[in-house]
Amino acid sequence: MEEIRSLVQERLRIENRIEALLFTQGIRKRPSLRSWERDLTVLRTGDGRKIPHHLRAELDRLRRRLVLTLELIREVEAERDQVTKTKSQDQAHHKITALCRIRGIGENFAAVLTREVFYRSFDNRRQIASYVGITPMPYQSGGMDRDRRISRAGNPRARTTMIQLAWLWLRYQPDSELAEWFRERVGTLAGRTRRIAIVAMARKLLIALWRYVETGVIPTGAEIRAETTVAA
Secondary structure (H helix, E strand, O other), rough: OOHHHHHHHHHHHHHHHHHHHHOOOOOOOOOOOOOOHHHHHEEOOOOOEEEHHHHHHHHHHHHHHHHHHHHHHHHHHHHHHHHHHHHHHHHHHHHHHHHHOOOOOOHHHHHHHHHHHHHOOOOHHHHHHHHHHEEEEEEEEOOOOEEEOOOOOOHHHHHHHHHHHHHHHHHHHHOHHHHHHHHHHOOOOOHHHHHHHHHHHHHHHHHHHHHHHHHHOOOOOEEEOOOOOOOO
């Protein structure tokens, strides 16, 4: 903001002027604004004299200008922070509402994903998967190079939410591309194979939902509810 930049420059000019005036008297220590009167009273010039009356008066006027400038800086910063906070809240509400439009995603799931994950900016799908903690870890053995297991580093609450949501996705979005991918991969298998596959699907679902809230592209085959209103 131009206003705050101008105020900061004014603050620096006043501080530099105070230091320059003191330096002409052989004083290198600037008095604190909190203990101004006491500090100026005990300060002595390079030859041991008290600060001259006319210089003391000018320093006091500079102090008042500096205090006012600092108050204005805080006021402008508070206004800026409020605008940023309001904008962030509006963006979060929009993302939660968008997620709730997808069948199978309730307000609680949407809120957790938005506040734990989608409030951040990610450059690519691997970044977001790594942040949540469902990125495959590479495994090498001889000539083989494949993903062995899922990293558990990252946001544990978001990771748990995504795995729960993946199971719900199979129930509420059976005709989606992701549900079909899971059925083709797992078939009638159960146990460990099914658990591993659901984590892999959770990663794919996370990426699909991230693209959806960022670009509006609906996950392939997903069923969308009518417009949903979410409490602010």
